[in-house]
Amino acid sequence: MRTPLNIIIALLLLSCVAVEPLLAQTSKKKPTKPKKGTPAAVTPTKAQDPQPVQDVKPNLDVRPQPLAATSFEFPKYQEFNLPNGLHVYVIENHEQPMVTMSMVMRGGEAYDPAGKEGTAAIAGDMLGKGTKKRTALQIAQALDGVGAGISVSTAGESMTISASCIKKHANLVMDIFGEQLREPIFDEKELEKLKQQYVASVASRRSRPMEIAGALSRKVIYGMDNPLARRTLESTIKAVTRQDVMNFHANYIRPNSASLAIVGDVTLDEARQLITKYLGNWEKGARPEVEIPDIKTEPAGVYFVPRKGSVQSTIIVCAAGPPVRAADFDATSTMASYVGSGFGSLLFNTLRETYSYTYSPFSVLTRGRRYNRIACGAEVRSSVTDSALTVIIRELRKLADEGPEEDALARRIALEVGQYRIAFERPSTVAAVLQNSWLNEVPIDDVVNYTRRVEALTSGDIQQAAAKYLGMFDLRVVVVGSPDVRSKLESFGTIREYTLDLEPLKESALENAGMTVDELVAKHRAAIGNVDAVRTIKTVGKGKMVFQGKEYPGSMTRFRMAPDKDYIELDFGVMKQQQWVNAPNAWTALMGGPAGEVPVEERPLLFHESKLFPLLSAVSDGYKVDIKGKRDGQIELELTKEGGSAGRYYLDATTMLVSRREKDETTPRGTVTTTERFNGYADNGGVKLPSKYLIQSIIYSLDFDQTHEVNAPIEESTFRPAGQ
Numbered sequence: 001m002r003t004p005l006n007i008i009i010a011l012l013l014l015s016c017v018a019v020e021p022l023l024a025q026t027s028k029k030k031p032t033k034p035k036k037g038t039p040a041a042v043t044p045t046k047a048q049d050p051q052p053v054q055d056v057k058p059n060l061d062v063r064p065q066p067l068a069a070t071s072f073e074f075p076k077y078q079e080f081n082l083p084n085g086l087h088v089y090v091i092e093n094h095e096q097p098m099v100t101m102s103m104v105m106r107g108g109e110a111y112d113p114a115g116k117e118g119t120a121a122i123a124g125d126m127l128g129k130g131t132k133k134r135t136a137l138q139i140a141q142a143l144d145g146v147g148a149g150i151s152v153s154t155a156g157e158s159m160t161i162s163a164s165c166i167k168k169h170a171n172l173v174m175d176i177f178g179e180q181l182r183e184p185i186f187d188e189k190e191l192e193k194l195k196q197q198y199v200a201s202v203a204s205r206r207s208r209p210m211e212i213a214g215a216l217s218r219k220v221i222y223g224m225d226n227p228l229a230r231r232t233l234e235s236t237i238k239a240v241t242r243q244d245v246m247n248f249h250a251n252y253i254r255p256n257s258a259s260l261a262i263v264g265d266v267t268l269d270e271a272r273q274l275i276t277k278y279l280g281n282w283e284k285g286a287r288p289e290v291e292i293p294d295i296k297t298e299p300a301g302v303y304f305v306p307r308k309g310s311v312q313s314t315i316i317v318c319a320a321g322p323p324v325r326a327a328d329f330d331a332t333s334t335m336a337s338y339v340g341s342g343f344g345s346l347l348f349n350t351l352r353e354t355y356s357y358t359y360s361p362f363s364v365l366t367r368g369r370r371y372n373r374i375a376c377g378a379e380v381r382s383s384v385t386d387s388a389l390t391v392i393i394r395e396l397r398k399l400a401d402e403g404p405e406e407d408a409l410a411r412r413i414a415l416e417v418g419q420y421r422i423a424f425e426r427p428s429t430v431a432a433v434l435q436n437s438w439l440n441e442v443p444i445d446d447v448v449n450y451t452r453r454v455e456a457l458t459s460g461d462i463q464q465a466a467a468k469y470l471g472m473f474d475l476r477v478v479v480v481g482s483p484d485v486r487s488k489l490e491s492f493g494t495i496r497e498y499t500l501d502l503e504p505l506k507e508s509a510l511e512n513a514g515m516t517v518d519e520l521v522a523k524h525r526a527a528i529g530n531v532d533a534v535r536t537i538k539t540v541g542k543g544k545m546v547f548q549g550k551e552y553p554g555s556m557t558r559f560r561m562a563p564d565k566d567y568i569e570l571d572f573g574v575m576k577q578q579q580w581v582n583a584p585n586a587w588t589a590l591m592g593g594p595a596g597e598v599p600v601e602e603r604p605l606l607f608h609e610s611k612l613f614p615l616l617s618a619v620s621d622g623y624k625v626d627i628k629g630k631r632d633g634q635i636e637l638e639l640t641k642e643g644g645s646a647g648r649y650y651l652d653a654t655t656m657l658v659s660r661r662e663k664d665e666t667t668p669r670g671t672v673t674t675t676e677r678f679n680g681y682a683d684n685g686g687v688k689l690p691s692k693y694l695i696q697s698i699i700y701s702l703d704f705d706q707t708h709e710v711n712a713p714i715e716e717s718t719f720r721p722a723g724q
Contacts (some may be wrong), residue, residue, distance in 0.1 A: 015672055039333050042369065074420050074448040075430045078268050079240060082276065084284045085256025089434050090271045091263045093427040099264040100164040101177065102430060104435045107252025108158045110227040111290050118198060118232040118238045122191070123248040124152035124159050127180040127234040129190035136190055140174055148173045156228055156368060157292070158439055159252070167265045170274060178278035181253060188246050191451035198237045206500040209480040210306055210379065216502050217318040217478045221373045222335045223296035228368070233501055256286035259438045261431035289672035295320055296373045300476060300698045301493035306483040313385040313481030314377070317392045321365050324440045330453050331461040331467060332365055332374070338404055338412045338462060339363040339396070340376050345412070346404075349377055357388045369440040374469060377415050386488035389477060391661040393492075394550070403463030417451045472699045473672065490544065493698035494662070494673040510629030510636070513653075517625045520635070520651075525616055531688035536561045537612055538712035541693060541704030545572045556704055559712075561585050563617075565719040566610030570702075581610040582719040595721035601643070608639075608646050615649060615658070634659065657681055657688060672697055685710030 078090045112119045128150060129136045143149055148165035150173070161181075165173040205211055218229040261269045262281070294538040299321055302346075322329050340363025347361035358378035366372040376396065380388040404412075423429040437447045477492050479485065489495055497505035513520070525531060541556035553570030566581040578589045579598075586598035586606050598606065608614055608621060617640055618625055623646060628636040633653050639646035647663030661676045680691035687710060695702040 008427055009451070023306075024590050027446050030700075072268045072451060075427070076436060077430060078254060080268075080272065082255065082280055084280065084282055085254075085280060086275070086282070087438065088271070088275055089259065089261040089270050089431060091261065091427045091430045091434075092265075092267060093263060094265050095236050096165040097265045098164065099170045099262065099266050100431075101162065101174070101260060101262050102428070102431055102435065103161045103181075103258055104439055105159045105161075105253060105258040106157060106287070107152045107248070107257060108156050110157045111248070111252060112227070112230065113244060114230075115236060116244055117171070117236040119232050119240050119244050119248050120159060121232075122194060122198065122237075123245045123253070124154050124239055125194055126191060126245055127152060127161070127184050127253075129194065130185050130187045130327050131176075131179040132183040132185060133179055134176070136187070139180075142172065142176060145719060146172060150177060154660075170266070171278075174274055174278040178282065181279070184249065185247075186242055188242055191242055191245065195237055195240065198232070201235050202234050202237065203292065205409040209305075209307060209310065212307075212500060212502070213314040213316050213377070213478050213480045214375070216303055216305060216480075216498060217316045217375055217476070217688050218373060219502060220298045220476050220478060221295070221318055221320050222371070223293070224298065226296065227292055228370075231502060250285060251288050255279065255282045256284040257287050259435050261435055263427045263431050286571045292370055298476065299494070299673065300473065300478045300490045301673060302479060302495045302698075303498065304478075304486060304489060304495050305480040305498050305502070306486065307408045307480055307500065308483060310480070310482040311382060312379050312520070313382050313388075313479055313485055314379050315385060315389055315392070315481075316375050316377035316478040317376045317389065317396065318373055318478060319469050321374045321469055323371055324367050324369055325442055328461075328465055328468070329372075330450070331457055332465040334413065334416060334454060334457055335399070335404075335462045336363045336365040336374055336376075337416055338409060339399065341412075344408065344415075346399065346408075347376060347378070347392065348393055350391050351380075351388060355384075355387070355391060357381070357384050357391070367436065367440070377478075379435045382485050385479065385481060385485045386491065389489075390481075390491060393475065396466065396475070397472065400463065400466040400470050402458045403466075406459055409459055409462060413454055413457060417454055420451055420454075475698070477698075490675075491618075491696050491701045493696070494675065508631055513627050513630045513635050515627070517619065517627060520625075520627060520637070520656075521616060521619070523656045524651065524658075525613075528613060528616075529683070529686065531616065531687060533615055534562070534612060534685070534687055534710055536710075536712055537689070538709040538714065539577050539689075539706055541706045543702065543704035545575075545700060545702050547700045556702075556706075559714050559718050560610065560612055561714055561716075561719065562612055564607050565716075566606070567718050578721075579606075580719055580721055580724075581606045583607050583610075585720075585724075587721050587724065589721065595724065604641075604644055605646060614646070618646070655681070672699065682712045684708040 075091065078092075078324070080088050080090075082088065107120065109117070109120050128139055131139070134142070146165060146169040148163065148169055150161065150163040152159065152161050153162075161177075163173050163177050215229075215231050219226070219231075222229040234582070245663075260275065262275065266274070301460060313363070320330055326332075339345060340361050342348065345363070351357045351361045352359060357380045361376070361378040363374070363376040365374050376392055378388060378392075433447055434444075436442070437444055477489070478490060486495065486497075499505055504695075515523070537558075537560045539556070539558040539560075543554065544558070545552045545554055552572040552574060554570065556571075557569045560569045564581065564583045566579075568577075568579045570577045577589050578595070580587045580595065584603070586603050587595040588598055589595040608618070608623070611617055611621075623639040623641045626638045626640070628638060630636075630653055635651045635653050636648060637651070638648050645663070647659055647661055649659040650662075651657065652659045658678050660678070662673055663676075664671050664673050674695060674697045677694040678690035679694075681688045682691055685708075689706075689708045691706050692708050693702075693704045
């Protein structure tokens with residue numbers, strides 16, 4: 001049976017079918033009039049003595065209204081540059097005698113040498129392991145003695161070095177801060193101890209399924225070998241040398257690649273003097289050009305990490321998102337928040353409140369300069385892995401088709417804007433926002449006007465973002481869980497398995513099938529039965545289509561006549577498709593409409609599929625049949641010819657009957673793999689035909705129970721639309 005683009009086009013039409021809203025509109029009760037005898041408030045005048053305050057009970061039938069909004073102005077800050085290229089922000093806050101320094105540099109994990117992932121993180125941590133003037137112990141004692149601290153973190157394309165102290169100790173802390181940046185010695189013994197700690201952390205990481213799933217989703221969306229998705233392994237940590245660390249420091253830990261924010265009880269003049277004194281002689285360097293390749297999302301399907309002993313599954317549905325400077329980034333970010341950010345979000349109301357699948361679902365959009373990743377997911381019981389995935393995908397598709405619920409979106413925007421503004425009560429937030437804009441090269445006006453842009457977003461903006469980035473061809477599924485859940489994932493597309501270290505799980509080796517193509521075809525013919533006596537086959541199937549988490553009962557009727565005539569009708573109520581194949585012509589029709597001719601380039605595959613027993617005539621039809629080998633009791637073969645492929649067939653090595661077929665179909669949004677499964681073979685008029693027929697892809701699934709009538713009387717006119 002054919003299920004390429006025509007089926008997909010038909011299914012796309014289904015996305016326009018209206019579905020009842022999940023969230024009902026909240027009704028407001030009208031305020032009730034005060035009961036008779038309720039005391040009224042007394043307003044004292046100058047001529048009266050103040051009256052005692054009356055104990056007036058609140059009206060519980062009236063929801064309290066929010067207070068009037070106050071105006072918001074972006075907090076004040078100042079900035080300057082040192083001659084060595086260091087960019088500085090100063091945010092004054094004299095409420096407490098504290099000073100905090102935060103330095104962001106363009107030099108993170110993405111710049112690790114290939115095969116030596118972990119270099120950036122190790123280089124950052126080694127800054128505190130000794131300088132030309134102080135040993136690691138002396139640094140620790142000096143900082144601990146004044147209650148101060150210096151920490152380093154790396155992520156993506158950036159490294160952050162932070163320090164904080166009481167103002168009177170600022171000179172000491174800045175002295176050490178400057179030493180670490182200018183004069184680290186990268187002691188070999190300290191490096192070996194640090195590498196041992198990193199190797200231990202890599203081993204313990206295997207016990208954190210959410211971290212594993214998140215890392216795999218980065219690889220799936222950005223590309224398996226993309227620098228922004230690479231991951232440290234024991235082998236890559238061990239490969240890092242002192243020279244690698246020194247090279248990283250020389251290339252990336254330089255003032256002309258850094259922005260320093262100093263926050264707290266300090267004036268602009270004090271900050272300038274302090275930074276000039278301790279960082280003014282920090283030498284600039286020539287930063288190498290780093291080429292980060294374009295995003296290369298992996299094919300649609302399921303990316304599965306089997307983890308023995310897991311009692312729950314970590315699931316992530318992910319897609320590529322826009323860069324932070326894109327015009328629709330704000331709408332996409334708000335959409336992600338609407339989907340799964342805390343109480344009142346879409347997934348919270350469904351996965352948690354409606355179905356009790358999880359406690360804390362989530363949805364995030366990363367904030368990268370080049371490209372980003374949208375990730376929605378949860379940790380759920382193993383038994384509901386497939387059900388939870390179905391709900392997530394259904395809600396994302398519904399959001400793209402129908403848009404958000406207006407009241408819920410208004411509440412979400414108010415929450416986002418309110419939290420953003422409240423966060424600015426902390427001066428450290430001001431520094432973080434300013435440095436992120438510097439790092440991502442976002443104009444400062446965009447930062448200042450962020451809340452105004454979010455408040456101006458409409459439901460149409462959110463729906464448009466969902467339709468653009470969360471389409472059925474855009475989603476990828478990542479699951480970390482018990483090996484037992486694998487069978488639950490087959491309906492979501494081709495499954496690709498990975499180890500806990502995110503290496504492709506090696507399949508058992510292909511064995512030699514021990515037969516030629518002619519021998520295989522002969523055995524397959526013998527297994528089917530008396531094929532020479534079959535001229536027609538009538539097939540009737542009853543079953544269902546699952547699309548966007550909804551089931552549609554329906555039927556399939558199929559007539560075939562040797563050598564290559566075929567008629568198929570699918571009817572699921574909301575969708576009906578007809579297809580006629582009568583070589584050299586083919587037609588298709590949707591929803592009972594007029595039949596249109598199938599493009600010439602699509603016909604060869606239809607002619608192959610229209611055969612009563614396609615494999616028996618594949619060679620004579622011009623296909624190259626390549627027997628890949630035998631694995632797990634299945635013989636794998638691939639059919640190709642100039643200009644196309646008929647896919648991969650899998651024959652049961654015992655019965656020599658087709659058990660599965662896979663074919664890759666090109667769509668405007670990438671390659672989609674469709675899998676056909678054939679089970680329940682039984683004798684029908686002298687030949688064995690499957691009674692169970694299942695079609696699966698990431699977009700939809702069709703499941704039929706079939707009955708067959710061999711050599712049924714069928715008219716030639718059946719294989720042409722009326723009027724053809």
